[in-house]
Amino acid sequence: MDTPLGILAQDAGGKSGPRRDRRWGSPLAVLGIYQLMACCLLVVGTGLMPNAVALADEAPQSSAAANDSARLERLEKMLESVVDENRRLSAEVRELKQDRVPRTVVPATSDAELIPVQSSVPDSDPAPQDSSAATSDSPFDYTTPEPAADAPAPPGWTFLREFRAGYDNGFIIASEDLDERPFSLKINSQNMFRYDGFKRSRDFWVDSAGNLVPIANANNFQIPRGRLIFSGKALLPEMSYLLNIDYNTVNSNPIGVRAYELGYRLNRSFEIHVGQTKVPGTREWIESAFAALEGPDRSMATTFFRPSLSQGVWANGQPIDGLYYIAMLANGFNTLNLRPNQLNNRFCGSASVWWEPWGSFGKGYADYEDHAEPVIRLGTSLTFALGQGSQSASDAVENSPIRLSDGTLITMVGALAPGVTLQTYDIGLAAIDLSWKHQGWSLSTEGYFQDLSSLAGNGPLPISSTQAYGGFLQGGVFILPKTVELYARTSHVTGRYGSGAEVGGGVNWFIIPGKSNLRYTFDTTWLDNSPADQNRTGYSAGQTGVLFRTQIVAVY
Numbered sequence: 001m002d003t004p005l006g007i008l009a010q011d012a013g014g015k016s017g018p019r020r021d022r023r024w025g026s027p028l029a030v031l032g033i034y035q036l037m038a039c040c041l042l043v044v045g046t047g048l049m050p051n052a053v054a055l056a057d058e059a060p061q062s063s064a065a066a067n068d069s070a071r072l073e074r075l076e077k078m079l080e081s082v083v084d085e086n087r088r089l090s091a092e093v094r095e096l097k098q099d100r101v102p103r104t105v106v107p108a109t110s111d112a113e114l115i116p117v118q119s120s121v122p123d124s125d126p127a128p129q130d131s132s133a134a135t136s137d138s139p140f141d142y143t144t145p146e147p148a149a150d151a152p153a154p155p156g157w158t159f160l161r162e163f164r165a166g167y168d169n170g171f172i173i174a175s176e177d178l179d180e181r182p183f184s185l186k187i188n189s190q191n192m193f194r195y196d197g198f199k200r201s202r203d204f205w206v207d208s209a210g211n212l213v214p215i216a217n218a219n220n221f222q223i224p225r226g227r228l229i230f231s232g233k234a235l236l237p238e239m240s241y242l243l244n245i246d247y248n249t250v251n252s253n254p255i256g257v258r259a260y261e262l263g264y265r266l267n268r269s270f271e272i273h274v275g276q277t278k279v280p281g282t283r284e285w286i287e288s289a290f291a292a293l294e295g296p297d298r299s300m301a302t303t304f305f306r307p308s309l310s311q312g313v314w315a316n317g318q319p320i321d322g323l324y325y326i327a328m329l330a331n332g333f334n335t336l337n338l339r340p341n342q343l344n345n346r347f348c349g350s351a352s353v354w355w356e357p358w359g360s361f362g363k364g365y366a367d368y369e370d371h372a373e374p375v376i377r378l379g380t381s382l383t384f385a386l387g388q389g390s391q392s393a394s395d396a397v398e399n400s401p402i403r404l405s406d407g408t409l410i411t412m413v414g415a416l417a418p419g420v421t422l423q424t425y426d427i428g429l430a431a432i433d434l435s436w437k438h439q440g441w442s443l444s445t446e447g448y449f450q451d452l453s454s455l456a457g458n459g460p461l462p463i464s465s466t467q468a469y470g471g472f473l474q475g476g477v478f479i480l481p482k483t484v485e486l487y488a489r490t491s492h493v494t495g496r497y498g499s500g501a502e503v504g505g506g507v508n509w510f511i512i513p514g515k516s517n518l519r520y521t522f523d524t525t526w527l528d529n530s531p532a533d534q535n536r537t538g539y540s541a542g543q544t545g546v547l548f549r550t551q552i553v554a555v556y
Contacts, residue, residue, distance in 0.1 A: 405495025
């Protein structure tokens with residue numbers, strides 16, 4: 001533009017349009033100048049009208065009209081030019097204001113580059129329960145690579161430099177500095193899919209109340225256990241949490257909370273917890289069902305004698321090298337799903353101690369670790385509940401109700417006397433266990449003694465106490481190291497009201513070489529008057545016949 005307005009515009013915005021490197025204050029100043037000039041032109045325009053009237057008196061009418069028309073036309077063009085410049089500069093100001101907001105120029109990136117990847121993959125990936133077999137000293141070695149300094153995050157992504165994310169037997173998010181920012185989250189999934197088949201050898205059994213109870217054949221697929229586990233650190237560096245959500249197809253509540261806890265670690269000798277967990281009454285019960293058990297599930301004897309889950313307070317630790325303990329004060333021996341008004345005012349006390357004098361024994365009973373040197377574990381467990389009243393039903397998560405040695409529920413009408421229901425009783429349980437592993441071979445046993453005392457009902461009872469004894473013996477050998485194991489097992493229960501036994505064996509196949517996370521099991525067991533009954537195990541009270549179980553377990 002050659003007019004003075006155009007020259008001003010070039011001085012303000014440059015010869016080729018607005019310059020991005022100028023401060024946005026300059027266009028504002030120019031905009032103000034243009035607006036001021038527009039006002040002046042309007043004033044001048046209005047001032048011309050009187051002058052035109054005066055000239056009309058001195059010159060011919062036609063000449064005055066022509067001059068006024070030319071002046072007004074020039075004025076209109078100048079005003080249009082000012083309005084156009086005003087609009088252009090207003091748009092420039094808006095753009096420059098937006099430029100003041102920080103922007104990230106994102107380079108072209110493929111979909112694969114937008115997904116964080118692990119920096120490395122571990123050579124060995126043991127099951128989460130067996131921390132002793134881990135190949136890494138830290139669970140957070142596998143982290144998401146940080147972006148380069150000149151490569152900003154893709155749209156919608158935020159790289160939290162204070163945290164690490166990755167996989168180590170579970171998905172992990174953890175603070176780089178747990179002392180400064182005490183938070184971590186680990187997510188695990190555990191799944192068990194099983195086929196249960198049972199061929200009965202008799203049609204009925206008779207319980208202690210004199211009832212004729214039918215024995216059913218079985219032929220079905222089930223998900224006896226499924227877990228979604230959240231665990232980690234929170235609030236304090238010494239504070240831990242755990243939430244274990246259970247899902248299954250074997251009871252009327254397919255989804256529920258199996259365990260939850262909040263813990264505080266003082267040192268390796270003492271860690272205290274509150275929440276819900278296993279009452280630690282037997283060694284095989286304390287062992288996870290997802291660990292390398294020699295069989296698809298715990299033994300018949302353990303299923304009969306063990307306590308269940310309960311809410312309470314417990315402590316655990318390692319006072320000296322190789323010596324471990326767990327002690328719990330719980331609501332009851334078998335009171336998981338009871339309402340508060342169904343509980344008595346007496347707690348259940350339970351404790352378990354074990355010693356590993358020759359080195360780390362590892363989780364489970366199978367020698368998956370293939371110990372080069374022999375290792376042993378010697379332990380004992382004691383549980384006592386005073387004034388025990390109501391007990392939880394067998395349909396609750398992991399519950400195993402207290403029964404007489406023939407399989408009759410002790411709280412059933414007529415179990416101890418015709419027409420009488422047991423209302424109060426005390427229960428004591430003692431267990432001692434010994435296990436050995438060496439070069440793929442394993443041998444383990446646990447013995448039980450149960451005492452039911454202070455029996456009282458809504459009528460007279462012929463006895464005030466009754467006892468039961470039992471135990472299991474099992475062994476296995478890896479015919480292919482860390483891959484294929486053959487095993488055999490037997491267990492027995494006996495007491496005042498009857499006896500029961502099992503003899504079985506099978507094969508464990510660890511499908512992924514070097515990892516115990518994926519396991520297939522085939523098991524065949526002969527049952528003779530089973531006193532145990534638990535919906536996740538395949539055992540039912542009174543069973544006599546052959547039990548077939550085949551399953552696959554995945555832990556990740």
